Amino acid sequence: MLENKTKKQVVKLHPDDNVLVALTDLQKGEIITFESEDYTLAETIKAKHKFYMQDMLQGAEVIMYGVLVGKVQNDVAKGSFMTTENLKHAADPYSYKDSTFSWQAPDVTKYKNQTFKGYKRKDGRVGTANYWLFVPTVFCENRNLDVIKEALHNELGYAVSDKYTRYTHQLLQSYQDGEDIQSVEIALSPSSKNDRVFQNVDGIKFLNHQGGCGGTRQDAATLSALLASYANHPNVGGITLLSLGCQHLQVQDFLDDIKKQNPEFDKPLFVFEQQQTKSEEFLITSAIKQTFEGLIEINKYERTPAPLSDLCIGVKCGGSDGFSGVSANPAVGYTSDLVVALGGKILLAEFPELCGAEQNLIDRCTSEPTAKKFIDLMESYDALAHKVGSGFHMNPSPGNIKDGLITDAIKSAGAAKKGGTSPVVDVLDYTELVTKPGLNLVCTPGNDVEATTGKAASGATLILFTTGLGTPTGNPVCPVIKVATNSVLATKMKDIIDIDCGPIISGEKSIEEMGEEILDYCIKAASGEIIPKAVQLNQDDFIPWKRGVSL
Missing domain, CATH: 3.40.50 (Rossmann fold)
Structure with missing residues (x-):
């Protein structure tokens, strides 16, 4: 460990190590003194890199952090630069040993009475944010999610691309006016939290992915458990689920996984299946409308001490x-x-x-x-x-x-x-x-x-x-x-x-x-x-x- 407020050129990370780490650029021929021993550098050693503390024969073990990290591939001299040519990966075998481990916990007196302000959920967990989450059961719904995202983010104050949109508009305007676009600079700030309609909703999030169908059934099952865990996450206040209908990952699989994880799950959850609706427009407008209603509800949640x-x-x-x-x-x-x-x-x-x-x-x-x-x-x-x-x-x-x-x-x-x-x-x-x-x-x-x-x-x-x-x-x-x-x-x-x-x-x-x-x-x-x-x-x-x- 580095000593507090002490400027060093190199550091040894564990007493058993046989390499030193350069904390700053070191020059070829420079003599580095560490723990009363001198090391003449055979090559320039850039900061972050290592050099050997002793002469080592081919096959010798290199130790860092007190563990085996590799074996030298050829004879190396004291003070020489560690490279991919002279060192290859090696690690010690491992196994369970019935050993006794004791831990000295750090002093946390200064934190004993501290709290943070989070969102307490009914399952007892506490979120650090309050998000609305859009989940597709299959990649076929990614495009619909993108359309919904553009509409909700831009109108409700969650977009971060507005400064780039305005910048592009400025470029276009300059071009159309016959002006030099090189003079156009980006100088507009993105939307802030004050621009949001729902102050207690930290974001509207979208889990676009490439799964749900076409792979193995095991892939779909794993994806279902993953998506369910996100819906059940303490930082999530409500969910909108979009499904095509014919994919491997069925809506019921997702719902079953949620209940398996949390039998008392009670967050607002809206499900839309495209093959059961009369049009894409109806699907998207219905999802936006119901989600808007859900946002009104979760906006009532407030942070409390935890x-x-x-x-x-x-x-x-x-x-x-x-x-x-x-x-x-x-x-x-x-x-x-x-x-x-x-x-x-x-x-x-x-x-x-x-x-x-x-x-x-x-x-x-x-x-x-x-x-x-x-x-x-x-x-x-x-x-x-x-x-x-x-x-x-x-x-x-x-x-x-x-x-x-x-x-x-x-x-x-x-x-x-x-x-x-x-x-x-x-x-x-x-x-x-x-x-x-x-x-x-x-x-x-x-x-x-x-x-x-x-x-x-x-x-x-x-x-x-x-x-x-x-x-x-x-x-x-x-x-x-x-x-x-x-x-x-x-x-x-x-x-x-x-x-x-x-x-x-x-x-x-x-x-x-x-x-x-x-x-x-x-x-x-x-x-x-x-x-x-x-x-x-x-x-x-x-x-x-x-x-x-x-x-």
Whole structure:
């Protein structure tokens, strides 16, 4: 861990590590002194990248975060640059061991009496937002959803594209007037909350997707459970369902899945089936009219104080870099520990990005069945990936590698830091709902949108999303908070970044200080006092997962 307010050139992430991480650009031939030992750099080492702390022979094990992350492919010298050519992925085997795990919870005295203002639902859960949700049972209805979205968003004040519409209008006007369009600048603000007709409705959301028919019946069944979990989500106040009629995913399947998840489900739910209506126009106008009536009803809901134990936060990383496991992920991990200590729920997913961190998580499981469920899901998922010619080792993207994440085990060991250090109380398969306070593992791909889609399905009402390279990913029903690993990114992409963890890298702040700042932001976001950038931009990404074909 970085020491508070101490400027460093490099950092060693665990006492057992045999590599150092560059915190700033280091030049070839430069002599770096760390813990009274000198290292002469054989090559230029850019910030976020690593160099070896000792001479190593081919096949030698490389340790980062205290775990095996790869094996060198040829002899390497002390001070040489870690690359994809000289290091390949390797991870230790894992198994259940009947070991005793103890956890020292962080001090949460300052948060004991704090609350957030949320929407209390009849099932006891508390939402951080109040959305109306449009759900298609099949991709055939996507076009109708798009038409309805344009009509409702533009008229009711939820559109974010109005400034671009006006900009295009200005370009057109200048062109028609024979003026130079280069002088036209975008200077108009998008719609604000004050423009909304329904002040207590935070948004009207649409779950366009490509499923519901044409695939396997298992795909349709999984999609049904996913859509039902979104309808049942505590951030959703009401639902409009559009169906064609002949598709695999029948309306009754969806309704049955809702009741299976929540026998007391009582939200307003309007169902329209196109093959049973007299025209497309009738379908669309009827859906708009009934939805408008529903919006009037859920606009009567108001935020009320709720304890922090009602928070359910998903933790995710995407567009990761070599600083992810150094700054943002461990800071979010400390936030996770604070939430768990307060009685809340944390959801850690992205199973391909836990490769190499399995044993630590298994040892932290509170029961043998929980540990074995995690092992079974990891092994079956990896086996499915291998069947299509892939595997967890192929997870890092070109962007990850370019910015210092050379192997999947390096990426995973840093990614797992988002879950903090608390016990693992439960393991959830895809679309399973979270019920236990504490740290829960959720089986999803590492893919940004598929993972956030899965975490929201399991009940996350906020998602902390760390990024080192920058990604605009959001979710239709769960506000996504973007946490930058470095200040360069936070400055460059300030329109999508909410929190900057760069002060950890510069030594201005500790991981613990940053973790508390992140929790403070979450409390305000959960109360509607701060609107995360992804929400402001209507970044409503939704991709159902087809198992085994995505990492």
